[in-house]
Amino acid sequence: MRVISRQADAGIEIFDENLEPLRILPAPPEVEGWAVSSTRDGLVYATGGAVVRIGPHGDELWRFDLGPNAGNARTDVTFSADDALVWVYAPNVYAGRAAQDEWIVLDAATGAVRSRRALPSSGHGGAQFPLRDGRMLLDVGEGRDGSQIYLAAAASEIHDFGWGDRVLIDVSPGQTRFLTVHHEQEDVAVHDFPGGGVRFRLTPADFGFDEDSGVVVEWSGGFLDDRTVVVVLTAEDEETEQEWWRHFRVDAGTGEVLGDLGIVTIHGYDLRPLGDGTYVITDTDGTLRRM
Structure with missing residues (x-):
């Protein structure tokens, strides 16, 4: 860990x-x-x-x-x-x-x-x-x-x-793959390690967001374990002008979007995957929680 x-x-x-x-x-x-x-x-x-x-x-x-x-x-x-x-x-x-x-x-x-x-x-x-x-x-x-x-x-x-034009986000626990996000936040990709070949690439549209929604991929997330990555999507609410973010689970082998984690974090970079299927987030009072 x-x-x-x-x-x-x-x-x-x-x-x-x-x-x-x-x-x-x-x-x-x-x-x-x-x-x-x-x-x-x-x-x-x-x-x-x-x-x-x-x-x-x-x-x-x-x-x-x-x-x-x-x-x-x-x-x-x-x-x-x-x-x-x-x-x-x-x-x-x-x-x-x-x-x-x-x-x-x-x-x-x-x-x-x-x-x-x-x-x-x-x-x-x-x-x-x-x-x-x-x-x-x-x-x-x-x-x-x-x-x-x-x-x-x-x-x-x-x-x-x-x-x-790729930002390195994380390396899989088995060190056979790595995760990158496009520098302009257009997509997320899982690569074979060490060669770098792209196993799959996902855009916000693959998570159900329209192209004109303003949603981008955040430079955060990582490998929950060898089989699953967390991808963070973010945008600004048009009415409130407040930034929001959501955490999605993705199959690290196929690129299948497995669903929203359904959690709330203090910012889009707070969730830290530990590689063993768990992750750490911070409560509003500063207490760390492992989930």
């Missing part, structure tokens, strides 16, 4: 499988991205200028300097699946640090550089997805210019899927 954590006033709050609070590890308010180890007792976070590793007792184990962030960009950090490495997406171009973004791999125990490679992107931020075989998937959001998806091992060449 995926580790659940969230930012709190005192740092990063970490929960167990029953959503009981385990601990809070210290992190400053200006954190841009963070990740918790699979053992739930280690933290790595990024600020505008550094990546910091925090140990189980809240002590700083090491710090890796990135240089100042003079622009509108957010660094992403995550652990490898075995917690041995820390992967860093550094949006150097928009941060004003360098002419190219970087994908950096650090030793999780020491902070030593294992690899440091330039990326052909100019991203505002990124999202990384650890794979059990040690590789990492990376989605780089380039704002109005689109979104890039990359795959690499710590020391291998970087594979560029080359689309430029």
Whole structure:
């Protein structure tokens, strides 16, 4: 099951499988991205200028300097699946640090550089997805210019899927498929992994919405389990001008729309699938619920 954590006033709050609070590890308010180890007792976070590793007792184990962030960009950090490495997406171009973004791999125990490679992107931020075989998937959001998806091992060449218009949303628990949404929110697709071939593609019309309804696919959702994905549809109500969103279950193999989940969330990005058939949402009082 995926580790659940969230930012709190005192740092990063970490929960167990029953959503009981385990601990809070210290992190400053200006954190841009963070990740918790699979053992739930280690933290790595990024600020505008550094990546910091925090140990189980809240002590700083090491710090890796990135240089100042003079622009509108957010660094992403995550652990490898075995917690041995820390992967860093550094949006150097928009941060004003360098002419190219970087994908950096650090030793999780020491902070030593294992690899440091330039990326052909100019991203505002990124999202990384650890794979059990040690590789990492990376989605780089380039704002109005689109979104890039990359795959690499710590020391291998970087594979560029080359689309430029797909946003990576999630990877299936069995790591045989992945989910993307069109950058302009026109459709959602499930792809074979690692080849990237499209297994199926759905538009809002496939969920029963007219083309002129203004409904689009949200950049959220994910795999409930290997057989089912959650797809989020959203639009603005014409009368109230209030945004609404609905969560649909879709067969991950065939693309059959299985129905509306029938739940209410505080926003269109709140639902977090855990990959075991359950998901986490947040009550209006801030309490996490696993369903």
